[in-house]
Amino acid sequence: xxxxxxxxxxxxxxxxxxxxxxxxxxxxxxxxxxxxxxxxxxxxxxxxxxxxxxxxxxxxxxxxxxxxxxxxxxxxxxxxxxxxxxxxxxxxxxxxxxxxxxx
Numbered sequence: 171x172x173x174x175x176x177x178x179x180x181x182x183x184x185x186x187x188x189x190x191x192x193x194x195x196x197x198x199x200x201x202x203x204x205x206x207x208x209x210x211x212x213x214x215x216x217x218x219x220x221x222x223x224x225x226x227x228x229x230x231x232x233x234x235x236x237x238x239x240x241x242x243x244x245x246x247x248x249x250x251x252x253x254x255x256x257x258x259x260x261x262x263x264x265x266x267x268x269x270x271x272x273x
Contacts, residue, residue, distance in 0.1 A: 173201060173204055174186070174201060174204060174205070174206055174262065174265070175204040175205060176258040176261055176262065177258070178257070178258055179252065181254050181255065182237070182252055182253050182254035182255055182256055183252070183253050183256060183257065183258050183261055184241065184250050184251065184252050184253075185206060185250070185251045185252075185253060185261060186204055186205040186206065186248070186249075186250060187205055187206050187207075187208060187223070187227075187248075187249045187250075187251050188202045188203075188205040188206070188207045188208070188247055188248055188249075189208055189210055189219060189223055189247045189248075189249060190207065190208070190209045190210065190247065191210045191212060191213060191214040191219040191247075192210070192211075192212075192213055192214070193209035193210060193211055194211065195209070195211050196208070196209060196210050196211045196212075196222055196226050197209050198230070198265070198268065205248065206265065208223060208226065208227075210222045210223055210226070217244075220240055220244060223240070223249070223251070224238045224239070224240070224251075227251060227253070230264065230265065230268040231253060231256065231261065231264045231265075231268075232264060233253065233254070233255060233256065237253060237254040237255050237256075238251060238252070238253055238254075239251070239252050239254075240252075
């Protein structure tokens with residue numbers, strides 16, 4: 171997860187995420203051009219995939235759902251997601267740990 175596009179912002183970080191909706195299950199799927207690639211089981215309709223993404227990241231990072239928000243790309247598979255209350259290093263560490271657990 172070293173090559174991920176994670177930038178510091180006020181009170182947290184912004185993570186570049188590539189979402190693949192309509193997958194058989196929600197899971198991390200590696201990296202794609204600096205973005206964290208996540209397969210989402212929800213369909214991309216009426217915000218279902220976005221909500222699923224927020225819930226998935228909150229659980230994986232050990233934060234409350236209200237600490238995770240999509241700040242850009244709500245209607246696009248390429249998104250910028252803000253994680254409040256964590257540093258870039260903490261996010262990288264938790265994502266690496268979560269990736270090892272899912273294997």
